[in-house]
Amino acid sequence: MPRPGPDKTMSLRDAVAAFVHDGDTVSLEGFTHLIPTAAGHEIIRQGRRDLTVVRMTADIVVDQMLAGGCVRKLVSSFVGNSSAGSLGELRRRIEHADPEPLDFEEYSHYGMICRYLAGAQRLPFYPLRSYAGSDLPRVNANIRKVASPYGDEQIYVVPPLNPDVTIIHAQRADRAGNTQIWGLTGIQAEAVYAAEKAIVVVEEIVADEVIRSDPNRTVVPAHAVDAVVECPRGAHPSFAQGYYDRDNAFYRSWSGISRDKEKLAAWMAEWVHGTADHAEYVAKLGDEFWAGLAVGEALSEPVNYGRRLQK
Amino acid sequence: MPRPGPDKTMSLRDAVAAFVHDGDTVSLEGFTHLIPTAAGHEIIRQGRRDLTVVRMTADIVVDQMLAGGCVRKLVSSFVGNSSAGSLGELRRRIEHADPEPLDFEEYSHYGMICRYLAGAQRLPFYPLRSYAGSDLPRVNANIRKVASPYGDEQIYVVPPLNPDVTIIHAQRADRAGNTQIWGLTGIQAEAVYAAEKAIVVVEEIVADEVIRSDPNRTVVPAHAVDAVVECPRGAHPSFAQGYYDRDNAFYRSWSGISRDKEKLAAWMAEWVHGTADHAEYVAKLGDEFWAGLAVGEALSEPVNYGRRLQK
């Protein structure tokens, strides 16, 4: 009965130009897995300014956006280079206001999750059993308390988060935006539903039939998506389950690169400003490099969705 | 590294005997799909009394449990035989206190969902944008209001639901209780996490490798499950996606059966009390009957989870 949905495919350049504006609140999610790095780089290339960047685990891509001069404010629950070291630019901004101060709003992981849940569900607040006795509410006035109407219990709450745009990376989508993710699915669905606009960057755009053979695999339905961008290897240096592995060497090298302002500027000039787009970045890394991150096959066993036999 | 989890497989008889006690709050969930009918019948056979039954869509299996004399109280958001008619025993209990009154606590669907969400998340309450202006809060004192600490907004809340035991039906699980569901997944995960104990009834118990080939398909992890019961066709007259179709004729016939007390008693005597277990019920329906509900094949395309190639 219904025909295929509208075609929302765009280039990454066009999608960022259309949906990311100076001063916007931009959420980039992906918990270690499927980090939307290529989108972060394109935002830097297009010279966006005064962004409020929202990301639970502010890691390398955030440090790069800070170095690119795009970010006025950061909303996050973890600011570090995974377990591999520090973020040099972020620490200079926070510890020394160098080159300028960074407005920083700090939460715990579940605090961020609950902000997305409230945003996606259009709730005025979301309760959670964290923060009691922590110093965080003292430095973050958004973390407040509510009394339960079912007893004398009190509980902390966080307000909704509704980004102007959320950007996620995923394994695959159809042209209308039905997006499938496997492996770690994180907070991606909630971050998309909480946002005004959503860009989904994928390893590959696939035929409608592929998506429709397994509707339970669709983590984000088309009605929540505004742009679909095909951008293979767009999550590097993070990984895409079943597509390529994590570039752990790059993670380990980042502390050294970002600690030194000149080294960092040189890296940005060469790898972000010096590449026209992510395809060039990928080509510059070279085939041999990518062969080192290649993964083998571990296929899921198919399930039967069934087909009606009667008339 | 970790070895296979503990074996939690039991017969339905033993699982009900062990985990469903007189006076318990028992949640049976499954939204049209995968209704745990066989478990309901076994509860009737074992003569449980004074149960508080929780079920969003109180339909045929609830009418049968009422007729079996098991239920003192019902917590629900829809009391009807799908779109196919009425529940005779339920209406006699509510409209005429015949043979005795039924304590009934009414919510909307999302009110029930939020009660499970609060229960699963150990929250004192869960906010939702329903109930404003409805007469329901007038007849259900559990539906209350909270003031948002971020403005002068007020919002309704519901309290957590924590059943003594939740029973769900699923397509498959391993022996430790890792449970996979496809098609409509409803509120099953939340109902299980909200409960003290959980029984999962499945079409088939499968090898660990089948489950582990697709970990994203696991809707309920083993650590939340206390008993795994293999009971093919245990969801009849509802359906199991990819296993058998819905018995629409039986749904249509239920109004006529349940409207007449004697007919209903005869049906219960023949199909519930007159069968030793669900295997007998299935056999009594006969091969020809089941052939009529058989479904064809529509397999999901496999996805690649990937395998590390280096050392």
Next chain:
Amino acid sequence: MTTSSEILSVVASRELAGKRTVFAGIGLPTLAASLAHLTVAPDLEIVYESGVCGAHPSHLPETIADAVLITGAEAVLSMPALFGYVLQGGHIDVGFLGAAQIDRWGNLNSSVIGDWQSPKVRLPGPGGAMEVMANSREVFVVMRRHDPRSFVDELDFCTSPGPDRALADGVTPFGLGVTKVITELGILARGGPGEELRLVALHPGATVEQARAATGWPLKVADDVTVIAPPSEAELRLLREDVDPERVYLR
């Protein structure tokens, strides 16, 4: 000979012009939405209460959870995602509802006839209707029977309140509540909070007096009550040949 189901489906389908998402139950709403998809709303997506988005069913579904809605669908969502993110999140343009009773403000009763504590008739209750009312941008109601037992001066019980009752309870509503009621006699409409349902259109042959007599409150009537164009041949052909060829719901 055009049946009443056909007329209601066609008239409801026209009201979906330009809409993107509709929350629809099985029966006339599905027929209306499917027809609209082929005519006035090519990008329309039907979202089902069971969690199915972008269904491509091989057979006409018998329930909102029919297995044929799932196989080949674009997405299947859990209940918390469907009700929390899609519906309460504000992604539904039009919700379709029915009810046992409706009042002039578009408030609905689907719980009881009589008193809630000891009802004369116990009806199925809210289901998700309260959420559809509270969270859709607007709500269409299709009522086959237009009579004073269903169009009442005062509801026996308000299950699903419109925005006027929400406001009176201190809560600012999201959507407009009921904006159209499509019946066997014509169309009642209202713009949103503060407005009563008014008769705005009649089927050919129906009269204002009939509508007034069939309504349990003093029915307001628009200055320019239009006559509804009967289903066109193209609309009927699509409905009969493409949408419901087995005439499952086109009784």
Next chain:
Amino acid sequence: MTTSSEILSVVASRELAGKRTVFAGIGLPTLAASLAHLTVAPDLEIVYESGVCGAHPSHLPETIADAVLITGAEAVLSMPALFGYVLQGGHIDVGFLGAAQIDRWGNLNSSVIGDWQSPKVRLPGPGGAMEVMANSREVFVVMRRHDPRSFVDELDFCTSPGPDRALADGVTPFGLGVTKVITELGILARGGPGEELRLVALHPGATVEQARAATGWPLKVADDVTVIAPPSEAELRLLREDVDPERVYLR
């Protein structure tokens, strides 16, 4: 020659006797949990912050989200399910945490050295540590370095509060907070709210005086400080041959 990593892993593993679920980060906690699974806690399940339950990794994972943890796992959960249902839902027996600073009540700082507004050192921050503290039945802390800079009289900032601070804030805690702190010198322990950490055990050769000097508050000492049995040959063999044969974390 037994390394300090080996000793800490073995000692931590023994404390997991009889536990069912552990929330563990990568590194020593994973080694301890994996060893416990092979020795004192055969039914132990490791739940990772990334959402992985029942992992069967082909290689020792480098992060809590390593691809090898996912392939072949029993379940992978979304963040709302992992943090909401599993962790806040109360399904974790033991949470492992580290920190830059710990005080005598087991409150932890992982946010800043210095003042939060203009810190001397900006640390990674809470991540999920606050949730692990608030929602696990008890928490084990592994601190390689036992010195007054880490074991402080007063935290620069309290990121993850134990139950005493929660109570003072008017909230009744779910779990016991930190019950064991395993260091290079020995084990500090407390029973729960109201109790300070006390020195209860020492590694062979370490002294009460060393522990006191290394602790930034007046350290209480148990009446019967025991000497920790060194890793047995069986424990070391399992750790070296089965758990971390590549010596990724057994530096």
